[in-house]
Amino acid sequence: MSDATTPETPSLLLRIGRFLRDNPVIPLIGLLFALIGILELMRPGIISPFWMGNTMRFAIPLAMLAACQVLTMLTGGIDLSAAVVATVAGFVVATATPLVGVPLAVSIALGAGLMVGLVNGIGVAFARVHPLIMTLGTGLIATGCLQVYQRYVIATGSEIPAFLVWLGTGRTGILPNSLYVFIPFAVLILLLLRYTGFGRVLFAIGSNENATRLSGLRSWQLLMALYLLSGFIAALTGLLYVGIIRAPSLSLANPLLLPSVAAAVIGGTSIFGGRGSYAGAIVGALILTVMGTMLTLMQLPEGARRIIFGLIILLVTALFVRITNQR
Amino acid sequence: MTRVLRSNLWAIGLAVLLLVLLGLTKLIQPSFGFNGLESLARASLPFAFATAAMAVVVIVGGIDLSVGSMMAVCSVTAAVLMTMMGWVPAVAITLLVGLAMGAINGSLIVVTRVPDIVVTLAMLFVWEGVALLILGSPGGTADRALTGMVRGWTGPVPSALLLMLICVFAVWWPLSRSKLGLSIYATGSDEEAAFRSGVAVGRTRVAAYAICGLYCAMGGLSLVMLTGIGEPVPGPYLMASVAAVVLGGVVLGGGRGGMLGPIIGVFVLRIIRTMLTLMGVDPNVTTIVEGSIMVAVVMLGGFIMLRGRKT
Numbered sequence: 001m002s003d004a005t006t007p008e009t010p011s012l013l014l015r016i017g018r019f020l021r022d023n024p025v026i027p028l029i030g031l032l033f034a035l036i037g038i039l040e041l042m043r044p045g046i047i048s049p050f051w052m053g054n055t056m057r058f059a060i061p062l063a064m065l066a067a068c069q070v071l072t073m074l075t076g077g078i079d080l081s082a083a084v085v086a087t088v089a090g091f092v093v094a095t096a097t098p099l100v101g102v103p104l105a106v107s108i109a110l111g112a113g114l115m116v117g118l119v120n121g122i123g124v125a126f127a128r129v130h131p132l133i134m135t136l137g138t139g140l141i142a143t144g145c146l147q148v149y150q151r152y153v154i155a156t157g158s159e160i161p162a163f164l165v166w167l168g169t170g171r172t173g174i175l176p177n178s179l180y181v182f183i184p185f186a187v188l189i190l191l192l193l194r195y196t197g198f199g200r201v202l203f204a205i206g207s208n209e210n211a212t213r214l215s216g217l218r219s220w221q222l223l224m225a226l227y228l229l230s231g232f233i234a235a236l237t238g239l240l241y242v243g244i245i246r247a248p249s250l251s252l253a254n255p256l257l258l259p260s261v262a263a264a265v266i267g268g269t270s271i272f273g274g275r276g277s278y279a280g281a282i283v284g285a286l287i288l289t290v291m292g293t294m295l296t297l298m299q300l301p302e303g304a305r306r307i308i309f310g311l312i313i314l315l316v317t318a319l320f321v322r323i324t325n326q327r
Numbered sequence: 328m329t330r331v332l333r334s335n336l337w338a339i340g341l342a343v344l345l346l347v348l349l350g351l352t353k354l355i356q357p358s359f360g361f362n363g364l365e366s367l368a369r370a371s372l373p374f375a376f377a378t379a380a381m382a383v384v385v386i387v388g389g390i391d392l393s394v395g396s397m398m399a400v401c402s403v404t405a406a407v408l409m410t411m412m413g414w415v416p417a418v419a420i421t422l423l424v425g426l427a428m429g430a431i432n433g434s435l436i437v438v439t440r441v442p443d444i445v446v447t448l449a450m451l452f453v454w455e456g457v458a459l460l461i462l463g464s465p466g467g468t469a470d471r472a473l474t475g476m477v478r479g480w481t482g483p484v485p486s487a488l489l490l491m492l493i494c495v496f497a498v499w500w501p502l503s504r505s506k507l508g509l510s511i512y513a514t515g516s517d518e519e520a521a522f523r524s525g526v527a528v529g530r531t532r533v534a535a536y537a538i539c540g541l542y543c544a545m546g547g548l549s550l551v552m553l554t555g556i557g558e559p560v561p562g563p564y565l566m567a568s569v570a571a572v573v574l575g576g577v578v579l580g581g582g583r584g585g586m587l588g589p590i591i592g593v594f595v596l597r598i599i600r601t602m603l604t605l606m607g608v609d610p611n612v613t614t615i616v617e618g619s620i621m622v623a624v625v626m627l628g629g630f631i632m633l634r635g636r637k638t
Contacts, residue, residue, distance in 0.1 A: 119622075123626055123629075127626035128629045128630075129622075129628075129629040130444070130579075132392070132444055132448070133569055134625070134626075136565065136566055137566055137621055140614075140621075141615055141619055144611055144614035144618055145615055148609065148612055148615065151609075271445050301459065302456075302459055303457065303458070303460035303463075304456060306452045306453070306455050307452070307453045309452055310451070310455075310456065311449070311453060314439070314441070314445075314446060314453075317439075317441050317449070318441050321440050321441050
């Protein structure tokens, strides 16, 4: 994107914006390294192989949950039930393992995620409820179900399956073991978005749903599959996350909701659909994790952190709107 | 007379439904009487204000997801202010804070041209953070005069109900008869047409969001009145208010519906909770049933909107 292709001289902001839009990952990686540099200045000596492994370990569940947001945002939706689903999956697997054994507990947890995804899909694809309201509602219901479930297992205690602990907290060299799950997962999502019909149709629906329908595509089938997939990914994230945290609670993964949306938005995924990439969201998750470390070092209270996250989402989205309107 | 009846048909139907549900409650629990009504009116208070706030922005064609968080900000503001000054200036300042927050939401939507759903989602977290900064944990205090206002009976009406109706309609009644009210409906039903016929669409939208903020301030104040303290963590008001608005006959998408329907809708949803509690259902199960009803109501609203668009 150079000046020669455009007749008028675009403003600096516009040029930067265009570059950002076309290659969101490159400037993002630059930003990531800049942040790491600032962190090193703030607390010299903090950057070590150990720190890097730790950062990756906490960025991975965030990046996986961000996949739910990227996929649904491509169609112009969002999945606000993702964090609750992750919590449900994590809590269920930890409390059901002593009762029914590992394989069944894992399948129950994943099944719960699929159930929520199914309800979301029905609401979004058939009743045409806005995904935001729909997923908010199912998240609420799922939280209620979890509270009821908790009363029945309160006496059984909890046990986190050994392989989840190994995945969550173990290391191979300096790298966290959760990469064994995350790398195949990320490759699959990237391939899914780039090379399969499903991925391309997601972009198409987000760009113009009417046109997609008129060209003979049954969008309800796609939305159904999409929200099922999103529920499944969220449940998977919950399994991994409970292995990292090792203490199941009723609000286990809930604090990840806002960062997962922020990671997707920072990564260049448009919340209006039709544009985005998962690679960007992965870098976005890393950026947010590094920023989280910085905010902790600055000893900002929880309230200020939420304000900053909210403003980041707003700022980035506003920037995207400006860029697309001036195109 | 028939015109008044017809334009309020939905609200009248809901009122009948409410009466039926009240009768059912009496059947389930014969001791349900004045005390039950009074506590129902009190429990509905914050929900009613949240719903009024949501109704205004839905009518203008938007939605405000930050309703719960704004109520939390106002509740902690009021509770903290009341430790320093009398309740009258504290209430006045809180109402202004609500108005300002709503205006900020509206202005951000108009200026950035980002869809309302995204802006208010981001602001949900911002206001949540603000509430936590003002008060890290539940605290503060409420003036005796204020907490007394929502207890007991004023003549034949529960005081809480009376207070709510006065506050909601003191704002809504003059508004809906003013030029601004007309502009709000016009903008909601067709923004383009409203703009072409000379409505200042942007200003109307900001005003509607400001009024939403004002109602949120009342909601936050009602929380302080009910509990006597400020609570920085938002309650479950967002989903409940959307459901009550849809149930009350306000179309998601804007331009149609009134204030009476949503307010009756709040009581319908609340009485269902009372009924479940009286039947001895586990409170957590009640949450699930309530959530399912809300989702079902919103889904039904979606179906109706789809059919309306086709015909």
